[in-house]
Amino acid sequence: MIADFHFLRPWWLLAILAAIAILWLASRQSDMRLRWRDMIAPQLLDHLVSDDPSKGRLRPYHLTAILIALAALALAGPTWQRELPPFVQDEAPLVIAIDLSQTMDAIDVTPSRLERAKLKVHDILAARPAARTAIIAYAGSAHLVLPLTDDAALVRTYVDSLATRIMPVAGKNTAVALAAAEKTLESAQAPGTILLMTDGVDAASFDQVARFGGSNNVVLFAIGTAEGGPVKTSGGGFASDAAGGRLFAKLDVDELKRLQGAGNISVATFTSDDSDVRWVVERIKTHFAQKAAEAETRWRDFGWWLTIPIVLLAALSFRRGWVVRWAGALFAFHLIFSPHTSCAADLSLADMWLTPDQQGRLAYERGDYPAAAAAFRDNEWHGVALYRAGKFSEAVDAFAARDTPEAWYNQGNALLHLNRLDQAVAAYKRALQLRTDWPEAKANLAIAEKLVALQKQEEEEQQQDPNLKPDQVQFDAKGKQGKKGQVNVSEQTADLWMKNIEVSPADLLARKFAIEARGGKQ
Structure with missing residues (x-):
């Protein structure tokens, strides 16, 4: 850390x-001997000039010099640590590979290992709001359930549907x-993490998994107990081993x-509380911070900490006989004639020290997105706050104020929430025109086009009504049934019913x- 200062x-x-x-x-100005040495002989000067009894005390000019020095250090921006750029945690991708082999139906963890793994996935999603997550299901083969998405509700829906019988x-x-x-x-630009939720690693894959963990960030979440x-x-009974026993x-x-x-490889063992989830999420963040520090991170400015001693020393200026007495009058004038109402006194005080964008950022970090949207003046931050507050229509207007690839990309995301699909496609295409090599924009464009x-x-x-009346109905005059034109109404009704049944x-x-297993695609 000292080397980075x-x-x-x-x-x-x-x-x-x-x-x-x-x-x-x-x-020099306060040194009387220095001022009179050219006018009075040195042997007389010592007897004519007495020492100042206040010499050595802290004087106003000392305070002024200290304040200037501290302010210079603060403005210079001392730093020794990197920080992540805004929204960087939202971009940290996570791929969760869930084991759906037969042993995941063991009931040493109630109600079963697999069901408890699903609950842990819910907790992980709750701890990573707006983060991108993908789901892989595997047993003897591996299959993609969902690609990277920030739609937590969609992830929960498909995770809840996982069962060992579908493999x-x-x-x-x-x-x-x-x-x-x-x-x-x-497809992810940011460094990602692979989370294995399993009750063990097969012996045939042990060496490959060990080598894989040496070059990737792999976290193994072990579900189960040593007692077993x-x-x-699926029928409610219990599985048997090769010898016929349970x-x-x-x-x-x-x-x-x-x-x-x-x-x-980092290994987390199952616990009944959420300490295991907190450990996993922290491990994901730590890996992302380490990788991001090697790329697009910036240095954290610690100069603002010096504002604390500056304010404390500046308070001494209000002592009688010290520096500017009109500072108090200026402060009172601002409070009295501030354009804010009396009920917004706290806000007027904040305006004295923080810009609207700084106030918006503080509200954003507290999760108060409506207040952040009201405070931000920067269009991009204003739009992001509106987006997080669920005001997608207003967010589109805010993003539309800028012709940048990020603004068009964010417009596309907001338009998707508004179900304005054609406009979302156009926004993603415009973003890709301005920034051609953008995997996230390409992925979202593909989703929008599919929708x-x-x-x-x-x-x-919907336009094709299955219950249209026939143009003409003819009956056999002799009461005989035509063989070639015979239609089994019961079969036709069953066929329509099967087509309309929900899966x-x-x-x-x-x-x-x-289908993927038959085609060799995994």
Whole structure:
């Protein structure tokens, strides 16, 4: 840390010369011997000039010099630590690979290992609001459930639908799950983390997983207990092992420790409270901060801490006989004739020390997004605060004030929330015109175009009424049924019913995984 110490604006240190000049000039002015030495003989001067009894005390010019020196240090921007840019935590991607092998139905953790893993995913999402998360499901094969998205509600919906029965290939292949997670992270610009939620690593993948953890940030969330428990089946019974006995799954703690030491993989064990979730989230943030510090981070300005001693020393100026007495009058004048009403006295005080954008940033960090939106003058920050406050229509207007790729990208996001899909597509295309190589904009454009296509398809289906009356109805005059024109009404009704039946997310995932497994796509 000492090696990193430097000043962001070192030229302000020249102001310290002014403080030194004030001390030198004031000391010469108050030195009576120095003022009379050219007019009185030295042997008489000592007897004619008496020492000042107040010599050595703190005088106003001392205070002024100290204030100037401290202000110069503060303006120079001392720093020794990096900080993350705004919204950087929101961009930290996380890929959660959830084990759906048979042993995840063990009930040593109630109601089961898999169900408790789902609850932990909910807690992780709650601890990372607006962050991007992807879901991978794996057993003997690995499949993408959801790509990176900041829609936490969508992630929860699909996570809740996961079950061991939907996996097309039995077993546990951790290596292929990590490969799928790594591929998912390739589209993210920010450094990401892979979270494995499993009850163990298969022996065939152990070496590959260890090597993978050496070059990537992998966190293994171990679900289960060392004592183990029986594995339930979908029919309500219990699974059997190869010998015909009841399958009893145990968490191999020693193997996890060996993996942690061999592969530089962080291992978190399940706890009944949320301490394990806090540890995982902190590990994700720490990794992201370390990686971001090597790239686009900036140095944190610690100069503002010096404003505290500056204010305390400046308070001494109100003593009788010290410096400017009109400072108190100026302060009172501001309070009395401030354009704010009396009920906004606190705000007028804030206006004395903070700009509107600084006040907006403080409100934003407190999570008071409506107040932040009211305070911000910067269009981009104003739009972001409105977006977080759920005022998407107003956010579009704020972002529209700037013709930058970020402004168009943010407009597209807000327009999606307003279901103005065509306009969202146009906004993403404009963002990509201004910044061609932007993976997030390309991904969101693809999503918006798919939604537009689905919307058009639904409109076309609604226009085609399945209950249209026939143009002409003819009856067999002899009461005979025509063989070629015979229609089974019951079969037709059943077919329409089957087409209109709703399919659950679990069934959709099961079909998707089965198709991918048959095609060799994982």
